[in-house]
Amino acid sequence: xxxxxxxxxxxxxxxxxxxxxxxxxxxxxxxxxxxxxxxxxxxxxxxxxxxxxxxxxxxxxxxxxxxxxxxxxxxxxxxxxxxxxxxxxxxxxxxxxxxxxxxxxxxxxxxxxxxxxxxxxxxxxxxxxxxxxxxxxxxxxxxxxxxxxxxxxxxxxxxxxxxxxxxxxxxxxxxxxxxxxxxxxxxxxxxxxxxxxxxxxxxxxxxxxxxxxxxxxxxxxxxxxxxxxxx
Amino acid sequence: xxxxxxxxxxxxxxxxxxxxxxxxxxxxxxxxxxxxxxxxxxxxxxxxxxxxxxxxxxxxxxxxxxxxxxxxxxxxxxxxxxxxxxxxxxxxxxxxxxxxxxxxxxxxxxxxxxxxxxxxxxxxxxxxxxxxxxxxxxxxxxxxxxxxxxxxxxxxxxxxxxxxxxxxxxxxxxxxxxxxxxxxxxxxxxxxxxxxxxxxxxxxxxxxxxxxxxxxxxxxxxxxxxxxxxx
Numbered sequence: 451x452x453x454x455x456x457x458x459x460x461x462x463x464x465x466x467x468x469x470x471x472x473x474x475x476x477x478x479x480x481x482x483x484x485x486x487x488x489x490x491x492x493x494x495x496x497x498x499x500x501x502x503x504x505x506x507x508x509x510x511x512x513x514x515x516x517x518x519x520x521x522x523x524x525x526x527x528x529x530x531x532x533x534x535x536x537x538x539x540x541x542x543x544x545x546x547x548x549x550x551x552x553x554x555x556x557x558x559x560x561x562x563x564x565x566x567x568x569x570x571x572x573x574x575x576x577x578x579x580x581x582x583x584x585x586x587x588x589x590x591x592x593x594x595x596x597x598x599x600x601x602x603x604x605x606x607x608x609x610x611x612x613x614x615x616x617x618x619x620x621x622x623x624x625x626x627x628x629x630x631x632x633x634x635x636x637x638x639x640x641x642x643x644x645x646x647x648x649x650x651x652x653x654x655x656x657x658x659x660x661x662x663x664x665x666x667x668x669x670x671x672x673x674x675x676x677x678x679x680x681x
Numbered sequence: 682x683x684x685x686x687x688x689x690x691x692x693x694x695x696x697x698x699x700x701x702x703x704x705x706x707x708x709x710x711x712x713x714x715x716x717x718x719x720x721x722x723x724x725x726x727x728x729x730x731x732x733x734x735x736x737x738x739x740x741x742x743x744x745x746x747x748x749x750x751x752x753x754x755x756x757x758x759x760x761x762x763x764x765x766x767x768x769x770x771x772x773x774x775x776x777x778x779x780x781x782x783x784x785x786x787x788x789x790x791x792x793x794x795x796x797x798x799x800x801x802x803x804x805x806x807x808x809x810x811x812x813x814x815x816x817x818x819x820x821x822x823x824x825x826x827x828x829x830x831x832x833x834x835x836x837x838x839x840x841x842x843x844x845x846x847x848x849x850x851x852x853x854x855x856x857x858x859x860x861x862x863x864x865x866x867x868x869x870x871x872x873x874x875x876x877x878x879x880x881x882x883x884x885x886x887x888x889x890x891x892x893x894x895x896x897x898x899x900x901x902x903x904x905x906x907x908x909x910x911x912x
Contacts, residue, residue, distance in 0.1 A: 639891060641891055643797075656877055666906060673901070675899055
């Protein structure tokens with residue numbers, strides 16, 4: 451069996467900006483990407499676009515259910531507006547033992563509000579909503595909210611930032627970190643239990659505010675951490 | 682008239698860990714510090730302790746009301762449990778034109794909960810509660826939640842992190858930034874309106890979670906920002 455990091459990865463919502471950037475960056479490290487979209491035609495177009503940008507990449511196109519069945523690790527990268535419906539539709543596609551990396555951010559933009567504001571999610575965070583909705587035995591980790599989609603999609607752009615990872619299982623967080631850290635310039639930091647995701651998710655709104663001020667794509671770094679973060 | 686940055690600064694709650702660290706660091710840059718505490722005796726002891734650690738520093742001891750009257754810039758550094766009562770008591774001590782830098786964090790520890798959890802504040806954040814409670818004309822900026830009290834109090838410890846500043850007036854934020862950036866190793870970033878403080882405050886809880894995991898005093902850095910942040 452191949453090591454977990456060289457297994458294929460499914461990206462639900464890969465036709466969106468963040469999902470597409472992740473697909474490119476992960477494929478660039480040799481990971482086969484199952485591109486998922488609600489609309490199979492859109493998945494196909496996304497795969498073609500990805501192949502044009504990264505001819506050596508391995509991309510397959512699926513509807514979201516098909517993508518979720520194609521990999522043990524599934525990145526959920528959809529607008530908050532669609533998160534609940536998407537997870538309801540994946541109920542029979544996801545199965546126990548799979549790792550779901552939730553990157554959803556409950557921005558108020560989902561209800562036509564400002565992108566610098568958050569919605570209150572009764573479960574606490576989008577990640578906790580995901581945990582509530584996935585079938586029993588699917589493991590949920592929250593990550594990737596603070597990485598700029600534009601920076602990811604530009605393979606020439608050097609990344610230099612942390613990915614804040616939350617989850618209730620250290621092993622699951624480590625699995626997500628091993629995958630994400632294949633991407634040069636991303637360092638994963640264990641930020642604690644899944645409930646901490648309400649703050650890491652909110653950092654997206656904060657960075658959108660900072661980006662508007664400084665016309666940039668800012669990222670997050672935690673300082674004064676030890677060298678080995680996943681021992 | 683002296684430049685704003687060399688005027689005295691009052692620290693309400695200077696006998697607490699964060700307030701004390703700020704008092705030392707600012708005094709180290711030549712700022713006279715009006716040390717405020719609920720208990721004037723405790724303020725006196727704090728001033729003595731500060732003088733022992735930094736004999737060249739300028740410290741005066743006051744009750745909180747006296748401290749608030751002693752400077753145009755007032756840093757509010759009290760536990761959330763005491764923020765409302767403290768501000769109510771300062772109603773006649775604060776006056777229009779003063780700048781209040783609120784560093785309060787509504788940790789659930791205020792009600793015997795975990796320090797990795799936040800309380801929901803109906804106004805949105807402790808900073809917005811402060812704005813609601815100060816006399817008209819007092820300007821409120823939110824900052825300093827992510828700087829470790831222990832790192833501040835150890836003058837030998839090099840700092841290397843950002844201070845996330847929120848407020849509704851760019852000029853007020855710049856004033857706070859000019860003061861805070863006197864401290865070597867701290868860079869201030871404009872994070873937007875005061876309402877963004879709900880996220881910057883919550884970062885304290887996130888860092889407490891990270892610190893527990895990694896046995897450190899982590900700080901925050903934003904990456905990919907321009908060089909000049911306060912033009």
